[in-house]
Amino acid sequence: MTLTAARAVSVRIDHYSAVHLAAAAARSLGEQCGLPGSLPDQVAVLASELASNIDKHARDGALYIQPLPLGAGVEILAVDRGPGMPELERCLADGYTTVGTLGAGLGAVSRIATDFTIRTQTGTGTLASARLTRLDQTAVARQGASLVCLPADGEERCGDAGAVVDDGTVRTAAVIDGLGHGPAAAEAADSALRCFRAAAERTLPDILGAMHRTLRHTRGAAVALLRLDGEQALYCGIGNIRAVALSHDGVHHRLTGQPGVVGWRMPTPKTHTIPLPEGTTxxxxxxxxxxxxxxxxxxxxxxLPPQLLTAAVTHNHRSTRDDATVLALRPHQRHL
Structure with missing residues (x-):
């Protein structure tokens, strides 16, 4: 069983100096995640190349740098609203350039990353995910799970939290929103997350009950839980955290948690079943x-696969005045 909480660092790419900021943030996070040897430097190279690509070719871009939601590693999400790449395969080849540089760019990213996923749309922009793990963790880099968790602008601590647990073929995830934002919200979210770690194998209502008892001396939180097993998911939530299921055909389910606050006034949790046919996220x-x-x-x-979906939703629909978290996942046995 593997569980990691993920909080992201956001770097807006609005000037070439941001390339260096992104590289430094990625190297620091790689070290914090315990990546050995030269891997933190390689993470920095991935961030530098992706940020430089945005700076040269696109606009309104950002990098989201975070621990992987599963296993030991770092994920770098790159998003922009640029012109897109009409010749994507050529752009991924070493030596290809449109601006007179050496052209290492995306070819280097593809070569260094444990897993690299990219999608582009002409006139809309490009989304990319580069994941780097330890050599003994390469399989988790290809799992269909992604989590972006960002604090409100001006806050050092994030009042949201999230995590994913794999236990055999069963995948359980939690998203937590401490009431308000700032340190007190972060303390509530962290307490709930520690409880989730200890209780993740229990039924979803039992997990919520354990969180409710844990959060009684905090400001409380909204909590949503998902358990994916085969072609269905179980959802159980309290408070304003939304759950949706979407496939190539559209959005099939929209659910919001029951009114209440975990830690204060929590109703008896109800569990809903969400069908997850092949290809559903x-x-x-x-x-x-x-x-x-x-x-x-x-x-x-x-x-979009889960990691690029979280990038797109975060970049295009996030309110910077509040903590924001997006988690997207598919069942354990399905790969991207």
Whole structure:
């Protein structure tokens, strides 16, 4: 069983100096995640190349740098609203350049990363995910799970939290939103997350009950739990965290937690079953994400794998005035 909480560092790429900031943030996170040897430097190279690509070719871009939701490693998500790449395969080859540089760029990213995923749409922009793990963790880099968790602007600590647990073929995930934001919200979210770690193999209502007892002396939290097993998911939630299921055909389910606060006034939790046919992605997000993103998602968005879906939703629909978390996942046995 593997469990990791993930909180992201956001770097807006609006000037070439941001390339160096992104590389430094990625190296620091690689060291914090315990990546051995030269791997933190390789993470820095991935961030530098992705940020440089945005700086040279796109606009309104950002990098989201975070621990992997499963296993030991770092994920770098790159998002922009640039012109897209009409010749994507050529762009991925070493030596290809349109601006007179050496052209290492995306070819180097593809070569260094344990797993590299990229999608582009002409006139809309490009989304990329580069994941780097220890050599004994390469399989988890290809698992269909992604978690972006960001604090409100001006806050050092994030009042949201999230985690994913794999136990055999069963995948259980939690998204937590401590009431408000700032240190007190972060303390509530961290307490709930520690409880989730200890109780993750129990039934979803039992997990919520354990969290409720744990959070009684905090400001409380909204909590949503998902358990994926085969072609269905179980959902159980208290408070304003939304769950959706989407496939290439559109959004099939929209659920919101029962009214209440975990730690204060929590109703008896109810469990809902969500069908997950092949190709369906389950998503949880806090109210720091505008829920209207599910009203009319484009076909391009619906076809994104989990890690790129979280990047797109975060970049395009996040409110910077509140903590924001997006979690997207598919059952354990399915690969991207």
């Amino acid at each position: 389950a998503v949880l997000h806090t109210d720091g994400i505008d829920a209207r993103w599910t009203h009319a998602p484009t076909l391009f968005t619906l076809r």
